[in-house]
Amino acid sequence: MTARPPPPPVHDVRGRGFARRAPLTDAWDWVDAWVAPPPARILPLAACSGLRLADAVAAVGDWPPADRAAVDGYGVAAADTLGAGSYNPVPLTAAVAVSAGDPLPPGCDAVIPYEAAQAVGPFIEAIDAVAPGSGVERRGAWTVAGSPLLPAGRRLRPGDLGLLAAAGHSAVPALPAPRVRILIAGGPKAGAPEQLGAMLAALVGRDGGVVEAVEELPADLAALADAFARPGADLILSAGRTGTGPDDVAPPALAQAGSLDLHGIAMRPGGSAGLGLAGGLAGGVPVLLLPGEPMAALAAYELLAGRAVRHAAGLPAALPHATVEAVTARKLVSEIGCLDLHRVRLDEDGRVEPVASPNWPGLAAAARADGFVLIGADSEGVPDGAAVIMYRFD
Ligand SMILES: Nc1nc2c(c(=O)[nH]1)N[C@H]1C(S)=C(S)[C@@H](COP(=O)(O)OP(=O)(O)OC[C@H]3O[C@@H](n4cnc5c(N)ncnc54)[C@H](O)[C@@H]3O)O[C@H]1N2
Numbered sequence: 001m002t003a004r005p006p007p008p009p010v011h012d013v014r015g016r017g018f019a020r021r022a023p024l025t026d027a028w029d030w031v032d033a034w035v036a037p038p039p040a041r042i043l044p045l046a047a048c049s050g051l052r053l054a055d056a057v058a059a060v061g062d063w064p065p066a067d068r069a070a071v072d073g074y075g076v077a078a079a080d081t082l083g084a085g086s087y088n089p090v091p092l093t094a095a096v097a098v099s100a101g102d103p104l105p106p107g108c109d110a111v112i113p114y115e116a117a118q119a120v121g122p123f124i125e126a127i128d129a130v131a132p133g134s135g136v137e138r139r140g141a142w143t144v145a146g147s148p149l150l151p152a153g154r155r156l157r158p159g160d161l162g163l164l165a166a167a168g169h170s171a172v173p174a175l176p177a178p179r180v181r182i183l184i185a186g187g188p189k190a191g192a193p194e195q196l197g198a199m200l201a202a203l204v205g206r207d208g209g210v211v212e213a214v215e216e217l218p219a220d221l222a223a224l225a226d227a228f229a230r231p232g233a234d235l236i237l238s239a240g241r242t243g244t245g246p247d248d249v250a251p252p253a254l255a256q257a258g259s260l261d262l263h264g265i266a267m268r269p270g271g272s273a274g275l276g277l278a279g280g281l282a283g284g285v286p287v288l289l290l291p292g293e294p295m296a297a298l299a300a301y302e303l304l305a306g307r308a309v310r311h312a313a314g315l316p317a318a319l320p321h322a323t324v325e326a327v328t329a330r331k332l333v334s335e336i337g338c339l340d341l342h343r344v345r346l347d348e349d350g351r352v353e354p355v356a357s358p359n360w361p362g363l364a365a366a367a368r369a370d371g372f373v374l375i376g377a378d379s380e381g382v383p384d385g386a387a388v389i390m391y392r393f394d
């Protein structure tokens with residue numbers, strides 16, 4: 001990360017409230033500028049599932065390396081089976097038993113499966129004819145030496161790892177998964193159970209990160225500043241104490257540990273989110289501050305922090321959710337100047353109905369919803385019957 005000029009001080013909202021909330025696109029611009037994937041490394045295949053391939057990979061050798069049986073049966077010369085049928089069994093004097101994967105025996109150009117042959121005493125008879133090449137995988141049928149196998153940027157699927165092994169690779173250049181520290185700042189109030197650690201860890205995994213730690217901390221400025229400044233993470237997510245009360249110490253703790261570059265984002269829920277760099281102006285670790293209210297934390301993750309995790313993993317910035325083109329069953333009201341996330345249910349006719357207003361707290365309404373619809377900051381909402389995109393929660 002390159003050095004940069006010190007950012008202007010961010011307004012302390014404690015006891016005062018937010019003077020201004022920045023457009024979400026400002027926060028995205030910051031993420032795109034300050035969050036970078038770790039440098040590529042040559043990693044063994046077993047460590048590569050879900051990682052991004054840093055460079056295109058070509059096949060080292062042909063696979064299969066020689067013609068081989070694709071089925072279990074008998075290696076034959078196809079011409080020897082000519083005219084065979086269940087009423088006209090044809091003796092196969094040169095048949096050689098083979099299993100799928102065995103090299104094709106010399107003189108054979110097909111494998112007749114057990115279903116198309118019968119053993120009569122010590123003799124084998126064909127009861128169906130096979131064509132040359134039938135039941136055979138030709139040399140190079142999967143991959144030919146030097147041919148392109150997978151493109152740069154590919155998010156490696158489990159099947160890709162087998163293909164890479166078949167093509168002669170035991171290790172490939174990949175972008176290591178970013179180590180993401182999750183800090184539970186302050187935790188729930190009034191004896192409520194902790195709800196954010198497991199949720200955020202699952203989201204980080206979905207977006208290509210590995211969880212370095214989930215740490216519960218008191219609402220204490222110095223303790224939080226220490227946790228921001230401690231090395232070992234590529235990215236830090238902190239959840240809780242981002243609001244306007246006297247105990248909302250996450251933003252000033254980040255300012256102390258490095259810089260608080262933005263606090264207050266024009267979105268609902270999640271508007272008290274913030275961001276900055278821990279550990280100084282050069283080489284700082286990006287920190288995303290999420291609200292502690294659980295639905296606000298989920299929204300701020302989906303709309304902001306998830307982008308940072310994907311960026312750090314070298315994955316596309318766009319939301320990873322499957323989308324559905326839907327029509328509103330009721331109007332969705334929205335505050336002008338604020339991006340609203342509406343939790344909605346989808347009916348069988350492709351119509352979406354809000355489950356709760358954007359500010360309604362808690363994860364219960366999210367659990368009842370099939371997904372969410374975003375109404376942009378430039379809109380006062382959409383009438384019923386409007387075309388919208390629903391992002392599926394699952
Ligand atoms: N005067 C104003 N007051 C508030 C504003 C505002 O703009 N002006 N914004 C409101 C909004 S919106 C939110 S969101 C909260 C800010 O939330 P915080 O990040 O400060 O959240 P906490 O104070 O930590 O707790 C709020 C709420 O969330 C529960 N919580 C916190 N952590 C957890 C956790 N780990 N697991 C489960 N639940 C958690 C906590 O019990 C509280 O109920 O400020 C508003 N006020």
Ligand code: MOO
Nearest residue numbers: 270271272291296
């Ligand atoms: O600021 Mo709260 O984070 O909008 O729900």
